Amino acid sequence: MLSPALAELIAALKVLPGVGQKTAQRMAFQLLERQRDGATKLARSLQHAVEVIGHCNECRTLTEDPVCRLCQDPKRQESGLVCIVETPADVLAIEQTSTYQGRYFVLMGHLSPLDGIGPADIGLDKLAERFKLGHINEVILATNPTVEGDATAHYIANMARQYQIRTSRIAHGVPVGGELEFVDQATLGHAFSGRKQFD
């Protein structure tokens, strides 16, 4: 029913996360019917990004430079802080808060022995080298509060201990603006065990 070029485009769109057959069809029709310029631009940006974007040699985030802009910033280098996150999206989210002025290390995943993802796969050998070099006062563990994220945080905390580097974990608790009654048990448990002196 569909012409080959159209069928191929729909199949190719399904590579996008969360996009199934129906959404891919809708995207293809919309692009071809109303967004041809946008589609051309998207094709070029995709091709260009795949060609030039690699990982930062320092923090492993996605970038086309050998060392990303955040790692190049001398102020961040002098901060002595390294924040460990799972994905480049986490870096973005933290940067948008404007509360952190240190460097990052992006694991690009988390430890998951069952899936064959060990320490080297998430760059912990490279992280150990940075620990060895010194200049780090504190490692902030900002992996996701999931079983795998917590396990990864523990593993990295143990590594840091060998180099006498202080480690901290970001606070988990009731989200600001959230309502207590709708918060899950585990989060509420964290909120109680992590309570702070009120002043």
Add this chain to the structure above:
Amino acid sequence: MLSPALAELIAALKVLPGVGQKTAQRMAFQLLERQRDGATKLARSLQHAVEVIGHCNECRTLTEDPVCRLCQDPKRQESGLVCIVETPADVLAIEQTSTYQGRYFVLMGHLSPLDGIGPADIGLDKLAERFKLGHINEVILATNPTVEGDATAHYIANMARQYQIRTSRIAHGVPVGGELEFVDQATLGHAFSGRKQFD
């Protein structure tokens, strides 16, 4: 924070329907991290589709051929049936039912005078030529059951009347498998006024 190539890719992804900043970020990271082959293929398919896909000269659907496969089918040409739909997605949906063996005419929209979309914009001049040529026994109006879709159906029915061509509208009523109590008033009204002899 983001490197230029990455920022450009995320901006370009937002051309896709229903994709905002966060989804575009997620798509970009996933493509670059895990789906580079898929991303390259998507870029090529997009570029190719934009270059070759146009409209069928007969039914206006999206295709890279001058006349689409459905319009080329002699069995469909002999059927004397033309089904009027708003989008190529509607053609797909109808084809998947395997209940219709005639030809289509794809409006690529609907009449919407407020948006400046008149009869010529949805190809009704071309449809009138086909009516004039004859060989059509019945026009099946399968535009969406919306105000605009209904208005468009009425307009086309009037056109067909000038050429003494029979017109029909697809049935509207309670969806199969649906529960009566959750069906909206308008649909239930249609279901009653369109009731059929039970045998």
